[in-house]
Amino acid sequence: MIDVNGIRLHIAEEGEGPLVVLLHGFPESWHSWRHQFAPLAAAGFHVVAPDQRGYGRSDHPEDVDAYSILHLVGDVIGLIQALGEKQAFVVGHDWGAPVAWHTALLRPDVVRGVAGLSVPPPFRGEHPPLKAMQERFGGRFYWNYFNQPGVADAEFAKDTRTALRKLFYSASGDAPGAGHPDQALVSDPARGWLADAIDPEVLPDWLTEQDLDELTENYAKGFTGALNWYRNLDRNWELTAAWQGAVVSSPALYMYGDRDLVPAFPGARELIAKLPELMPNLRREPIELPGCGHWTQQERPEEVNAALVEFLTELRG
Numbered sequence: 001m002i003d004v005n006g007i008r009l010h011i012a013e014e015g016e017g018p019l020v021v022l023l024h025g026f027p028e029s030w031h032s033w034r035h036q037f038a039p040l041a042a043a044g045f046h047v048v049a050p051d052q053r054g055y056g057r058s059d060h061p062e063d064v065d066a067y068s069i070l071h072l073v074g075d076v077i078g079l080i081q082a083l084g085e086k087q088a089f090v091v092g093h094d095w096g097a098p099v100a101w102h103t104a105l106l107r108p109d110v111v112r113g114v115a116g117l118s119v120p121p122p123f124r125g126e127h128p129p130l131k132a133m134q135e136r137f138g139g140r141f142y143w144n145y146f147n148q149p150g151v152a153d154a155e156f157a158k159d160t161r162t163a164l165r166k167l168f169y170s171a172s173g174d175a176p177g178a179g180h181p182d183q184a185l186v187s188d189p190a191r192g193w194l195a196d197a198i199d200p201e202v203l204p205d206w207l208t209e210q211d212l213d214e215l216t217e218n219y220a221k222g223f224t225g226a227l228n229w230y231r232n233l234d235r236n237w238e239l240t241a242a243w244q245g246a247v248v249s250s251p252a253l254y255m256y257g258d259r260d261l262v263p264a265f266p267g268a269r270e271l272i273a274k275l276p277e278l279m280p281n282l283r284r285e286p287i288e289l290p291g292c293g294h295w296t297q298q299e300r301p302e303e304v305n306a307a308l309v310e311f312l313t314e315l316r317g
Contacts, residue, residue, distance in 0.1 A: 025094020054225025
């Protein structure tokens with residue numbers, strides 16, 4: 001447990017050497033990086049994966065406003081400093097990717113290199129994201145559903161293990177229709193987001209019953225802290241106005257699955273195609289993982305580990 005910015009963060013760590021901070025997404029925990037610890041440590045890095053605020057064994061502030069992107073970036077910087085370092089490599093997946101990208105954007109002096117999985121770098125839009133999604137999808141988009149106070153919280157907590165099983169399988173590369181944008185929509189918000197989610201009879205090879213045990217335990221405090229990240233989307237848009245048009249200058253790497261729902265979002269593939277010209281220090285073309293869904297480092301650990309080790313080792317010199 002590490003004291004950071006007035007809260008306590010639970011971390012898992014392994015290895016010695018330059019610090020690598022691994023940031024999970026929703027609905028995950030430090031456990032989502034279980035396949036990365038040993039390979040990165042063997043390559044000569046000190047690997048640290050926190051349960052981010054609102055998740056797992058870390059503190060869950062009650063105030064919704066305590067989950068803004070500035071709080072989340074502050075946690076990363078505070079963690080790096082609490083571990084006695086002045087700089088670190090930062091890697092993020094899903095929600096962890098925007099945190100990693102914004103950490104590099106706001107504190108390039110601290111970030112030696114940044115890698116994002118699934119979610120591409122932040123390029124601030126012209127309109128508040130919740131309003132934009134409401135107008136585009138008429139309230140069916142999951143961001144809008146998650147912003148209804150207490151609604152998704154109760155749906156997911158009713159049967160936590162089943163909710164997590166459905167969430168993970170439905171967004172994986174193994175699910176029928178994987179990569180289609182309708183995966184990310186709520187066809188009828190009154191029925192809930194899980195109503196049409198697939199509950200697999202057999203888990204895919206990359207997700208075991210033991211993994212589900214760990215995940216379920218990490219949501220013993222419920223889902224509200226994690227969902228509060230989504231409840232700051234418009235506030236984050238307001239808070240980052242000063243960085244409109246700014247780009248991530250740190251050495252960068254981006255990879256995603258070709259059956260991931262995120263690249264299927266409107267405009268996402270066009271953005272990914274332009275990354276080499278938009279990112280001044282992108283070290284290689286965006287890496288597309290064939291057959292991989294949303295859970296990149298869990299579904300394709302060997303490919304992700306190889307790319308990360310190559311990227312980090314090159315920057316370490």
